[in-house]
Amino acid sequence: MAKNNLLSRDFFDDTLLKLRVIERNPQVPFPLHSHDFSELVIILSGIGTHFTEGAEYRVMPGDVFVIENGFSHGFKNLDNLRLYNIIFAPQILKQVFIDVQQMPGYHAVFTLEPRLRESHNFESRLRINTEQLQYCEQLISRLITELSYTDSQTSERSGTNKLVPFPKRQPLVVQRSQGSIPRPLGRNGATCVALDPGLALGYDTFHFGNGSRALALAYFIELIVYLSRIYTQENFDGSTEIIRMAELFAFLQTHLNRSITIDEIAARSNMSPSTLHRAFHRTVHCSPIEYHLQLRIDHALNLLKHSRMSISQISEASGFSDSNYFSRQFRKRIGMSPREYKKNTAGE
Secondary structure, eight states: OOOEEEOGGGTOSOSSOOEEEEEETTOOOEEEEEESSEEEEEEEEEEEEEEESSOEEEEOTTEEEEEOTTOOEEEEEEEEEEEEEEEEOGGGGGSOOTTGGGOHHHHIIIIIHHHHHHHHTTTTSEEOOHHHHHHHHHHHHHHHHHHHHHHHHHHOTTSSOOOEEOOOOOOOEEEEOSSSSEEEOOSSSOSEEOOOHHHHTTGGGOEEOTTHHHHHHHHHHHHHHHHHHHHHHSOOTTOHHHHHHHHHHHHHHHOOSSOOOHHHHHHHHTOOHHHHHHHHHHHTSSOHHHHHHHHHHHHHHHHHHHOOOOHHHHHHHTTOSOHHHHHHHHHHHHSSOHHHHHHHHTTO
8 A cells, every 4th residue: 555754844843842733623534654753642532543554443532642753554434533643753752851761651652552552452552531631632732832932933043032922821720639640620620720830920911932942842741741650550451561561661761870681670570581582572673681772872872962971981870881892882883982972962
């Protein structure tokens, strides 16, 4: 089947923050296509069929799923399907989000479920209830507002940012119940009310534009954290395998300052080394040790680019006691030495 390939350059005007929200109201039939960016899809209402090259899945309100870059998919058999399509460069998820990548739910939603979707027949997808969906819509509304400012800043290439009025916004009203996940309510009946910071600061009548990229990214991270927490706190059909693997991914991400043996990982997962190897090859196409080694190299890349640490200090911080071994592994994966990389990225 022929397919279209969609490119980032046609969707992102802002090269500094490749993040955009597209509301499909309604979603129209869309043929099989792929793209060099990722998508976070949140179904708001209606029903339809989401299809790939080898499978078809019925989608309905509250379904949340990620489409990784390079993966082919489309929509058909639609009945008033309305959704948010949050598209983003995959590199955004590799930025330093403090402890986001140490959350099992993050790895479940953004890595494991997409790669196990076909074998799980879409049963292990994230499904949120009406109140959780309303809360997500409020976050996305604020994200859209801030992204509109980044668009106006991008169009002002030759001078200072244009000051634009902040639109009227409603309070973010939530009720905390059933654990730590906030449950949004209407204005009446809420037991715990969290006002939008913009309202508290009087932004309804304030004119501003600076900081919109930072705030847009913050809202996106908040949405990621919120959805990740839901996945680990709810008991979805078919999620047991994903949660177990996600906990391992989070464990490896938490221990980037040392090497980890296959026996240690196997003991933590209650899997045999052979079962563990098969599980990792199925999802990330490499062994657990290779995967952890790549995480440590990625950590070193970040330190080389954003810290003033020496090469030997970065080597140790990334779990390499031998700086020569670190340099060999770094060059093998990156194509240059750590010193060359640090020099080439200086000032970025």
